[in-house]
Amino acid sequence: MKVRGLSAIDRRTAAARDLIAWRDELVRDLGGDVSAAQRSLVELATRTRLYVDHLDAFLMAQPRLVDARRRAVFPVLRERQQLVDSLVRLLTSLGLERRALKGRDLSEYVAQRYGATGRPTDHGSEAAEKGAVDRPLPQHGSTVVPASPTKTEGK
Secondary structure, rough: OOOHHHHHHOOOOOOHHHHHHHHHHHHHHOOOOOOOHHHHHHHHHHHHHHHHHHHHHHEEEEEOEEEOOOOEOOOHHHHHHHHHHHHHHHHHHHHOOOOOOOOOOOOHHHHHOOOOOOOOOOOOOOOHOOOOOOOOOOOOOOOOOOOOOOOOOOO
């Protein structure tokens, strides 16, 4: 059995892009790093929102929402409301409060960025590729003298 989920929708459409953006925003609101259970609830909430949005578009295109002969709303309106209630329950179980993204503390950042050497570990930079040498920064008020070249040209 092949389960396609949201991959079945055409992501080139504005509606699909909005839906995917809403899902991504929901994950960010949950702190970014969600558990497998939360990810499953997020996917269910996203699909439920897709269904509600489609039913809303359909209902808004109808000339009336009440069957005058029966003096009742059309059944699709009740079904839409059931989907909305389901969406509310899903979102409530995920939590309605925004959670801060898990950030790194300063010591983790310094260890990752500078490692044990105390120098940036940006090995892919243009300066590193050209063989630039790390030099200490000049002290306040001192004069910066360019380093003398190691080879003289033309000699």
